[in-house]
Amino acid sequence: MNIRFEPLSKERLSEALALIEVTFPEYLQHITEVYKVSLENDKTSKYWNSRRILEYWMAIDSSSNKVVALTGFYQLTEHLINEIWLGWYCVDPSARSKGIGRQTLQWTVDQARKKRYEFFRLWTTTDPAEAIAQKLYDSVGLDVYKKKFNEKSGDMILYRELKL
Numbered sequence: 001m002n003i004r005f006e007p008l009s010k011e012r013l014s015e016a017l018a019l020i021e022v023t024f025p026e027y028l029q030h031i032t033e034v035y036k037v038s039l040e041n042d043k044t045s046k047y048w049n050s051r052r053i054l055e056y057w058m059a060i061d062s063s064s065n066k067v068v069a070l071t072g073f074y075q076l077t078e079h080l081i082n083e084i085w086l087g088w089y090c091v092d093p094s095a096r097s098k099g100i101g102r103q104t105l106q107w108t109v110d111q112a113r114k115k116r117y118e119f120f121r122l123w124t125t126t127d128p129a130e131a132i133a134q135k136l137y138d139s140v141g142l143d144v145y146k147k148k149f150n151e152k153s154g155d156m157i158l159y160r161e162l163k164l
């Protein structure tokens with residue numbers, strides 16, 4: 001499958017959110033808000049009190065023109081300015097295990113490198129729904145540098161990083 005990357009747009013927001021709904025259903029409301037804020041130029045929203053960067057991208061299948069994966073960057077004000085975080089990364093369930101996840105992650109890391117960040121970071125969990133992601137992260141050298149128990153879900157939150 002040939003894919004191209006496009007910034008998240010108002011025109012394709014509902015398509016992107018349909019993929020979020022099947023992948024991260026418990027975060028749908030939060031992500032809807034974050035996506036919308038990222039598309040607005042208005043920096044007065046409360047979101048910008050704790051965030052510096054919100055930038056989301058879609059991977060689009062060139063032949064069907066469908067959104068097959070999502071990725072993105074964010075940086076909170078509590079983060080260092082030389083670190084960038086991976087945001088809401090996923091592949092459409094019907095397009096998984098065909099290399100799109102690896103390609104999308106590699107593209108995101110490459111973009112971060114081009115932007116001259118020094119650390120690429122993310123948080124993930126030991127939730128079995130995210131188990132395949134752990135194998136992928138390990139294989140690209142995104143190592144766990146911190147673990148935290150999540151009392152709400154009973155899972156561990158894993159913080160991973162790659163030195164760029």
Ligand SMILES: CC(C)(COP(=O)(O)OP(=O)(O)OC[C@H]1O[C@@H](n2cnc3c(N)ncnc32)[C@H](O)[C@@H]1OP(=O)(O)O)[C@@H](O)C(=O)NCCC(=O)NCCS
Pocket residue numbers: 023089090091092095096097098099100101102103123124125129130131132133135136
């Ligand atoms: C994690 C995810 C993005 C991987 O996407 P994908 O397109 O299936 O990934 P790829 O086909 O590029 O495979 C990447 C690696 O994942 C593993 N993998 C993929 N499919 C697998 C399967 N069915 N069983 C076991 N491992 C598998 C392999 O290690 C594979 O490496 P390989 O290139 O050596 O084969 C996708 O499963 C997903 O969206 N999961 C739910 C959301 C999620 O967990 N996001 C991350 C949250 S932090």
